[in-house]
Amino acid sequence: MGGLSSDTPADPAIVGIVVTITDVAHEAGVSKTTVSYVISNNPRISKDTADRVRQAMRKLGYTVNHTARALSTSKTMTIGLQVNADDNMKVSLTRGAYLCELSDFARKQGYDLLLLSHHNGMQSIRDIANSRKVDGLILMDIDRADPRIPVAVESEVPTVLLGIPENPMGLDEIDTDFERAAHELIDLFTEQHHQEIALLHTPEGTENGGSNFAVRFRQSVVREASDKGITLHVASPEDWDLAPSERLRSTLNRFPNITGLIIDDDNAVISAPQTFTELGMQVPEDLSVAVVVPDVIRDQMRIPYTAIDINLPAVAQEAVDTLVRRIDNPNAPSVTRLVSQPLIRQHSVKSL
Known part of the structure; x- marks a missing residue:
């Protein structure tokens, strides 16, 4: 059979028909x-x-037909996702979940997702800009003073930052509202009359630079605890290279008088129940615990603690949608969007 006329609807059951x-x-x-x-x-x-x-x-x-669409619009219909190659040596369930969600939402927008993990992120951006392989970029694993940002600005490739650096240089920023998360968690421990707690957070990488979300959350928890008159201890940078369970043990040994613990590191969250069992500790009888963790990890791993549930799909969708809008309108004002996440109470923080 031949092709359809412009006035004849297609019947997908008829083999050989091309629907236009x-x-x-x-x-x-x-x-x-x-x-x-x-x-x-x-x-x-x-x-x-x-x-x-x-x-x-x-x-x-x-x-x-994405190929035909790309030719007709002079677009590649491809989004580049630039990750920090150095961090790829570390296992991160959150990063893996983000990659899946970003790919899914890119596909829903009609785009393919190209993963860029060159050891030199700056050169990778220059190469992708010169080759015109992508219509836009999402930069992941943002550091506070990320050297990729000025290169992305210079390349003039539409770019969205999945993270909040000290200076975004006019680029769009999307991330979880870690400041609000810190506020809600400290409020919870305050309501339950805790006076001395500790924070076991995601290793920052470097003390002076560091992964932006880990730095932002730590600073916010410290500020909120100070405002509420709570004594807060923060896990030492000396422990950042230890295995998650060992970092947890070290924190408990360093601060034996704490009544509560906040954990913001998915690997430490996952290992915590087994570690507490090995130490003979009961939650919340011996120690109150609250965590910040992606909802999919808390649900699938059955994490039994009160949690700020990070909705990764919501953050990923916001990042992709913002980039698509930026591609369509390069001169629009830049935006910063922080996605708030719910506090899920699971009776792991007791009243004193």
Whole structure:
């Protein structure tokens, strides 16, 4: 059989039929331009119209030809994700979950995700800009003074930072609201009348630079504890290279008088129940515990502690959506978006 005429809807059950955007437009009762806008998730299209077009696409078995779309729009329809290659040597369930979520939301926007993990992140950005392999970049594993940021600005590739550096240089920033998380956790320990607690947080990498989210959370917890009159002990940088369970043991040994512990490190969170069992400690009878952890890890690993649940899909979607908007409108004002996360109480912080 040959191709369809512009007035004949496709029947996906008929082998050999090629469904076109014209067929979708005819089935949905809209113009081809409207179908194109729906495919690219253009916000000017109403939800009812978009739903009608997508229903027509499903009925006809229409799939987007990304290669043809890229040629017609002069886009690669590819997003680059630049990660810190040095950190790839460390196991991080959070990073792995982010990669999956970012890839998924990029696909929903019609983009492929290209992982960039060159040992020299700055050169990687220059190379990708010169080759024009991507339409935009997401920079992950942001440090406080990240040397990739000025290179990204210089490259003029639309870029979104998954993290909050000291100076974003006008780039869009997306991250979890760690400041609010710290406020809620210290409020919780205050409500339960705790006077002396400790923080076991994600190793920062370096004391003067450091991974931005770990630094931000530590600083926020210290500030909130001081404001509430709580004595707070922070795990020593000397322990950052220890295994998670050993860092937990070291913290407990260093600060034997604490009544509560906040853990902000997914590896330490996962190892904590076994470590407490080995030490003969009961939570919350012997020690109150609250954690900051991605919701998927807490749920699948059945972490039994009160938690700030980091909704990774929400953060990933915000990062991808912000980048797509930046690609479509390079001159729009830059944005900073912090995604708030819920406090899930699981009775692991007792009242004194």
